[in-house]
Amino acid sequence: MGKSVAIIGTRGYPSYYGGFETLVRRLGPYLVESGWDVTVYGRPGAVKSDDPLLDPRVRSVTTKGIETKSLSTLSYGLTSSASAARKKPDVALIMNVANGYWLPMLRSRGIPTVVNVDGIEWERAKWGANAKRVFRGGARLTARYASELVCDSHEIRRRWQRDFGREGVFIPYGGDAPDPLPVVEGLKSRDYVLIVARFVPENTVPEFLEAARELSMRWNVVIVGSSGYGGVLDLAAKKLSEESTRVHWLGHVSDDKKLFSLWQHAGVYFHGHSVGGTNPALVQAMACGAPVVARDTVYNREVLSEVGTFVQPDPASITAAVSGGMVDRSWQGMAATLSYQRSQEFYTWGGVCNDYRTLLEEVTKVDTVRRDALVNRAGGQ
Numbered sequence: 001m002g003k004s005v006a007i008i009g010t011r012g013y014p015s016y017y018g019g020f021e022t023l024v025r026r027l028g029p030y031l032v033e034s035g036w037d038v039t040v041y042g043r044p045g046a047v048k049s050d051d052p053l054l055d056p057r058v059r060s061v062t063t064k065g066i067e068t069k070s071l072s073t074l075s076y077g078l079t080s081s082a083s084a085a086r087k088k089p090d091v092a093l094i095m096n097v098a099n100g101y102w103l104p105m106l107r108s109r110g111i112p113t114v115v116n117v118d119g120i121e122w123e124r125a126k127w128g129a130n131a132k133r134v135f136r137g138g139a140r141l142t143a144r145y146a147s148e149l150v151c152d153s154h155e156i157r158r159r160w161q162r163d164f165g166r167e168g169v170f171i172p173y174g175g176d177a178p179d180p181l182p183v184v185e186g187l188k189s190r191d192y193v194l195i196v197a198r199f200v201p202e203n204t205v206p207e208f209l210e211a212a213r214e215l216s217m218r219w220n221v222v223i224v225g226s227s228g229y230g231g232v233l234d235l236a237a238k239k240l241s242e243e244s245t246r247v248h249w250l251g252h253v254s255d256d257k258k259l260f261s262l263w264q265h266a267g268v269y270f271h272g273h274s275v276g277g278t279n280p281a282l283v284q285a286m287a288c289g290a291p292v293v294a295r296d297t298v299y300n301r302e303v304l305s306e307v308g309t310f311v312q313p314d315p316a317s318i319t320a321a322v323s324g325g326m327v328d329r330s331w332q333g334m335a336a337t338l339s340y341q342r343s344q345e346f347y348t349w350g351g352v353c354n355d356y357r358t359l360l361e362e363v364t365k366v367d368t369v370r371r372d373a374l375v376n377r378a379g380g381q
Contacts, residue, residue: 002035003364006084009077009095009116012042013060014051016254018198019173019280020095020116023352026174028058030353031360039089041080043067073098074134085109090364091147093356097121098135100142112147112363117168119276120159126200139164147363150356153277155298169359172278172303174349175287177340181261186248190332192220193322194266194290196259196281197273199226199233204272204295209236210315211322216246219326222262223249263288267332268325270318271300271308278303278347286343291335293321303347307338 007013013028015021024040031038032055039059047060063083065076073096081102084092092106094115106113121127121135142149143160149168151157157168183189193215197203205225212221223241227234241249253259263269269290273279274297282303285292294300296310304310311321325331 002037003091003361004037004039004089005031005360006080006087006089006092006111007038007040007095008080008084008092009073009099010040010042011046012062013040013047013058014053014055015042015047016256017046020118022280022284023095023116023173025053026349027353027356029055031357032057034357036357036360037089039084039087041076041083043072043076074101077102081105085111091360093360094146097139097142100138100140100145103141103145107145112366113145114148114150114359114363115142115146116150116152117142117156117160118152119156124200124275125202147366148359150359151277153299153302155302156277169355171352171355171359172347173280173283174347174352175284175343176256176260176349177287177344178257178260178264181257181264183265184258184261187220187222187265189265190267190329192222192265192267193326194222194224194262194269195272196224196253196263196269196285197271198228199231199237202273202275204270204274204313204318205233206236207313207315207318208270208272209233209240211318212240212247213244214315214319215322215326216240216244218323219267220246220248222266223247224251224253224259224262226251228252260284260288263290266290268293268322270322271295272313272318273297273300274313283343283347286339286347289336289340291325291332292339293318293325304339305342307335307342309335 010020010024011017014025028038041061044062063079077099085105092111092113097117103113122132143164143166150171151168152172157170160166160168195208197205199205215221223237237249240247263285269285269292271282271294274295277299292308294308294310295313309321311317
């Protein structure tokens, strides 16, 4: 009989909300194929039961929670962890350190835990002081109670070593390398600027929107993303798209083929994320062969190495670098080829899923040995 795993901390399976959900869409079926019994916890209404990519062998369970920006992760994490604690899987794979508060519950039931710590959430500008304290507290509890940590970048791994004295296992995200796709209607290949980002300040969205005013005088500018809750940046993107026929705000795009086509044919993809580790959108953009101009951070340099162009996070620098890329066809071709090659060398889903499977197997073996030792010790007293 195979091992069982509960996956906690995403919106469900299959979901298209963010990086965690993309990982689970790939990892769930992979683990099933490897003989695992997989249960993914999610939120009501977050997945479509008629999704053609749904693998019926992956069990989906929805729990109740409070659907607000500040409480959703904690509340759904609590109810999912309580359900998993009752069912006692062989191991729990948990996304997001905010769920560190529920690790003692799982530990008390003898369930080993692997936690993907994601980025440094308590440094994100989108969170207020209270939320930052919650994330920092969750991180401390994660460092104390998690059986094993997954860090999606070497730099995040170093931060956890330095700040919490915990070692982590490096497993990044992967990307799908699509076949050549047709250009999205209304656009021309290599003749538009693209950004794909959640609308939060640390993704350099405000600066890019300002740069887009000037860029749209010469080229189409395609903006993919939203805040998910409305707000100032959504209003700014809407206003831009109303003022210029060359600015196309598409909101959140859940159609992978459309998104992959946008990356595949972009003249320049601007990546402004600053507070994560290995960013799933960046890795996927590389797999699609997008020429990348990125905000200069240790994380983006780690992923892109020499294949990207790096800029400071201000409108003038973004405008200059993106404009330079848009007029240089030879750079576009070279950057696209090198991005794709690097993604295939370091960031494939096959490698990522295999690393997760290996880690989950190791954690369950270690925990079994530990439990047996405790039982034997108790029996000898």
